[in-house]
Amino acid sequence: MAPKLPDFSQSVKLKYVKLGYQYLVNNLLAFLLIPIIIALFLESLRLSPEEIIQLWDSMHLTSLHIICSLFLIVYSATLFFMSRPRRVYLIEFALFKPPQSLRVSFAGFMEHAHIVLHNEPKSVAFQKKILERSGLGEETSFPPAMCFIPPSPSMRRSREEAELVIFSCMDSLFQKTGIRPRDIDILIVNCSLFSPTPSLTAMVINKYKMRSNIKSFNLSGMGCSAGLISIDLAKDLLQQHPNSNAVVISTEILTPNCYLGKERAMLLPNCLFRMGGAAVLLSNRWAERYRAKYVLSHVVRTHKGADDKSYNCIQQEEDPEGHVGIKLNIDLMAIAGEALKSNITTIGPLVLPASEQILFAVSLLRRKIFNSKLKPYIPDFKQAFEHFCIHAGGRAVIDELQKNLQLTAEQVEASRMTLHRFGNTSSSSLWYELSYIESKGRMRKGDRVWQIGFGSGFKCNSAVWKCNRDIKTPVEGPWADCIDRYPVHIPEVIKL
Numbered sequence: 001m002a003p004k005l006p007d008f009s010q011s012v013k014l015k016y017v018k019l020g021y022q023y024l025v026n027n028l029l030a031f032l033l034i035p036i037i038i039a040l041f042l043e044s045l046r047l048s049p050e051e052i053i054q055l056w057d058s059m060h061l062t063s064l065h066i067i068c069s070l071f072l073i074v075y076s077a078t079l080f081f082m083s084r085p086r087r088v089y090l091i092e093f094a095l096f097k098p099p100q101s102l103r104v105s106f107a108g109f110m111e112h113a114h115i116v117l118h119n120e121p122k123s124v125a126f127q128k129k130i131l132e133r134s135g136l137g138e139e140t141s142f143p144p145a146m147c148f149i150p151p152s153p154s155m156r157r158s159r160e161e162a163e164l165v166i167f168s169c170m171d172s173l174f175q176k177t178g179i180r181p182r183d184i185d186i187l188i189v190n191c192s193l194f195s196p197t198p199s200l201t202a203m204v205i206n207k208y209k210m211r212s213n214i215k216s217f218n219l220s221g222m223g224c225s226a227g228l229i230s231i232d233l234a235k236d237l238l239q240q241h242p243n244s245n246a247v248v249i250s251t252e253i254l255t256p257n258c259y260l261g262k263e264r265a266m267l268l269p270n271c272l273f274r275m276g277g278a279a280v281l282l283s284n285r286w287a288e289r290y291r292a293k294y295v296l297s298h299v300v301r302t303h304k305g306a307d308d309k310s311y312n313c314i315q316q317e318e319d320p321e322g323h324v325g326i327k328l329n330i331d332l333m334a335i336a337g338e339a340l341k342s343n344i345t346t347i348g349p350l351v352l353p354a355s356e357q358i359l360f361a362v363s364l365l366r367r368k369i370f371n372s373k374l375k376p377y378i379p380d381f382k383q384a385f386e387h388f389c390i391h392a393g394g395r396a397v398i399d400e401l402q403k404n405l406q407l408t409a410e411q412v413e414a415s416r417m418t419l420h421r422f423g424n425t426s427s428s429s430l431w432y433e434l435s436y437i438e439s440k441g442r443m444r445k446g447d448r449v450w451q452i453g454f455g456s457g458f459k460c461n462s463a464v465w466k467c468n469r470d471i472k473t474p475v476e477g478p479w480a481d482c483i484d485r486y487p488v489h490i491p492e493v494i495k496l
Contacts, residue, residue: 085239086238086239086242086284087284087289087295087296088234088235088238088282088283088284088295088296089282089283089284089285089288089289089292089294089295089296089468090280090281090282090292090293090294090295090296090465091177091179091281091282091283091288091291091292091293092173092176092177092280092281092293093173093278093279093280093281093431093434093435094169094170094172094173094176094278094279094477095169095172095276095277095278095428095431095432095435095477095478096164096165096168096169096251096275096276096277096278096428096478097168097477097478098141098275098276099141102141102142102143102144102147102275103138103139103140103141104138104140104141104142104147104274105138106131106138106494106496107496108147109127109131109271110124110127110128110131110496111149112146112149112150112151113127113128115149115150116150116151116260117262120262123262123264123267126264126267127267127270127271128496130267130268130271130272131271131494131496132493132494132495132496133395133492133493133494134271134272134394134395134419135394135395135398135416135419135420135490136271136272136274136419136420136423137420137421137488137490139421139482140274140275140421140422140423141274141275141422141423142254142274142275143157143161143164143253143254143255143275144157144160144161145157145158145161145255145258146254146255146258150260151258151260153255153256153257153258154255155196155256157255158194158196158253158255158256159196159203160255161253161254161255161275162191162194162196162200162203162251162253163203163207165251165253165275165276165277166189166200166203166204166249166251166277166279167204167207168277169249169251169277169278169279170204170207170208170247170249170279172279173247173279173281177281179245179281181208181209181210182209182210182211183245184210184211184214184245184246184247185214185215185241185244185245185246186214186215186216186217186234186237186238186241186244186245186246186247187201187204187205187210187214187215187216187217187246187247187249188201188216188217188218188219188230188233188234188246188247188248188249189201189204189216189217189218189219189230189248189249189251190218190219190220190222190226190227190229190230190248190249190250190251190427191218191219191220191226191251191252191253192220192221192222192223192224192226192252192426192427192455192456193220193221193252193253193256193257193316193326194220194252194253194255194256194257195218195220195221199216199218200218200249201216201217201218202216202218204249215237215241217230217233219233221456222455222456222457222459223314223426223427223454223455223456223457223459224252224391224393224424224426224427224429224453224454224455224456225391225427225453225454225455225459225460225461226250226426226427226455227248227250227278227427227428227430227431227453228299228301228427228430228451228453228461228462228463229301229455229459229461230248230250230427231248231280231282231296231299231463232299232301232461232463234246234248234282235282235296235299238282238283238284239284241284242284243284243285244283244284244285245281245282245283245285246281246282246283247279247280247281247282248279248280248282249277249278249279249280250277250278250280250426250427250428250431251276251277251278251425251426251427251428252273252276252425252426252427252428254273254274254275257269257273257324257325257326258270259323259324259325259326260323261319261321261323261325262319262321263319263320263323263325263327265327265328265329265330266319266323266325266326266327266328267325268328269325269326269328272393272394272423272424273423273424273425273426274422274423274424274425275425276422276423276425276426276428276429276432277425277428278427278428278431278432280431282296289468290469292468292469293467293468293469293471294449294465294466294467294468295465295466295468296463296464296465297351297448297464297465297466298347298350298351298462298463298464299461299462299463299464300343300346300347300350300461300462300463301459301461301462302339302342302343302346302459302460302461303457303458303459304335304338304339304342304457304458304459304460305457305458305459309331309335310335310338310339310457310458311457311458312329313328313329313331313332313335313456313458314326314327314328314329314332314455314456314457314458315327315456333396333397333400335458336397336400336454336458336460337400337404339454339458339459339460340401340404340452340454340460342460343452343460343461343462344379344381344405344462347462347464348360348379350464351381351384351385351448351450351464352379352381352383352384353383353384355383356379356380356383356384357379359377359379360377360379362377363377364377378404378405378406380406381405381407381450382406382407382408382411384448384450385448385449385450385464386444386447386448386449387411387414387434387437387442387443387447387448387449387450388405388407388411388412388414388415388449388450388452389414389415389430389433389434389437389449389450389451389452390402390412390415390433390452391415391429391430391452391453391454392415392416392418392419392422392423392424392425392429392432392433393424393429393454394419394424395416395419397454398412398415398416398419401452413436413487414433414434414436414437415433416487416490417436417486417487417488418432418433418436420488420490421478421479421482421486422478427453427455430451430453432478433451434449434451435474435477435478435479436479436483436486437449438471438473438474439473439474439477439479439480439483440473440483440486441473443467443470443471444467444470444471445467445468445469445470446466446467447466447467448464448465448466448467449464449465449466449467450462450463450464451463451464451465
């Protein structure tokens with residue numbers, strides 16, 4: 001009998017075969033060019049000086065030819081450098097750290113729920129069930145007006161919360177960077193649910209006595225992904241205004257949005273949303289290229305608002321008793337999944353290596369031509385990014401993205417720990433996650449970060465950053481006094 005061939009699936013580590021394929025495809029251009037360059041170099045060594053001079057003379061170049069060629073080279077180089085997009089640098093960012101006096105323990109939250117809904121034991125039990133499974137810890141914070149018994153929201157207290165959060169972030173940013181208020185050329189504030197007059201940008205300009213020609217923008221009603229929308233707006237403005245600095249402030253003011261009714265779909269935000277805010281300094285100044293922490297690579301925005309189901313999945317409305325709140329529909333996660341699918345389809349070709357793009361294209365053709373029921377190939381985004389910042393909207397959001405993108409527990413650690421320590425801080429949550437990665441000492445020069453945010457409308461937005469230098473472990477900031485305790489184990493259910 002002829003000897004049997006060995007079982008190659010057992011004798012060869014297919015992981016290394018895949019790595020070899022990836023290396024070959026991703027460096028295919030280099031593999032093709034290197035032999036050509038070596039051949040030309042060897043050929044040039046073979047030629048004698050007389051042969052080189054003879055070759056030059058055979059070209060019959062006149063002074064006019066040389067001048068025109070030099071002019072064309074200089075003109076092309078100038079056109080290239082003038083037309084390419086300006087680089088957008090992230091110099092520094094600062095985060096709001098709530099004082100201990102505003103901490104909301106589980107017992108304190110449930111005490112408020114019993115007082116506000118004393119005639120609705122089912123609604124109280126529902127909030128308890130959500131809180132037990134939320135992934136939040138006992139150090140999250142509410143604004144002062146929501147710590148009162150009963151809560152006492154008002155316009156004055158809403159402004160006080162906005163001033164506390166925004167001014168704290170700005171003071172910290174000025175201290176970290178040494179920048180002066182008059183050095184800021186562009187100011188963008190995003191806050192989805194609180195839009196007073198004068199605006200929040202006007203409040204900041206008044207506080208810090210900024211220049212009269214500052215370009216200011218106040219974004220509202222754009223949900224938890226408004227932070228990345230603000231980054232995109234700042235990027236576009238910095239492309240048009242050279243030698244400029246831009247500050248983006250992301251927050252959500254909770255005081256006027258405390259829901260005091262009993263509708264379950266509108267009680268969810270009470271259980272998840274907490275105080276938070278971030279101020280980010282961006283610049284296109286060439287002189288900042290060494291000081292900057294990150295360089296912005298891509299921003300990809302996906303809006304599914306044309307679909308009625310997506311448009312209605314998150315809405316601010318009144319319940320039958322006239323209480324205003326944010327209603328989250330039961331199909332929210334399915335809609336978020338569709339939005340994410342559209343977003344990664346767009347961002348994939350921009351960031352994925354050639355090996356993953358080829359496998360994805362082959363999978364797509366197989367499904368289109370042969371069998372539409374074949375399982376689609378999910379690109380390995382771990383090859384494109386070293387760090388992931390997924391909007392800490394809730395445990396279900398993080399679980400779903402971890403499963404769909406096939407991420408490891410460490411790659412979603414920043415999102416889970418941010419949710420545990422600070423809760424859902426809306427548009428600023430991505431910056432708490434980035435700060436967590438820095439505080440753990442994991443950020444290195446050249447590392448790529450993918451920020452993913454979701455928002456009402458329905459929107460899914462992505463930003464890709466590249467680390468510009470090694471980041472020293474921060475000695476101050478929101479994580480400074482607790483980073484040694486993290487990561488912590490978060491049980492599926494915490495019995496209250």
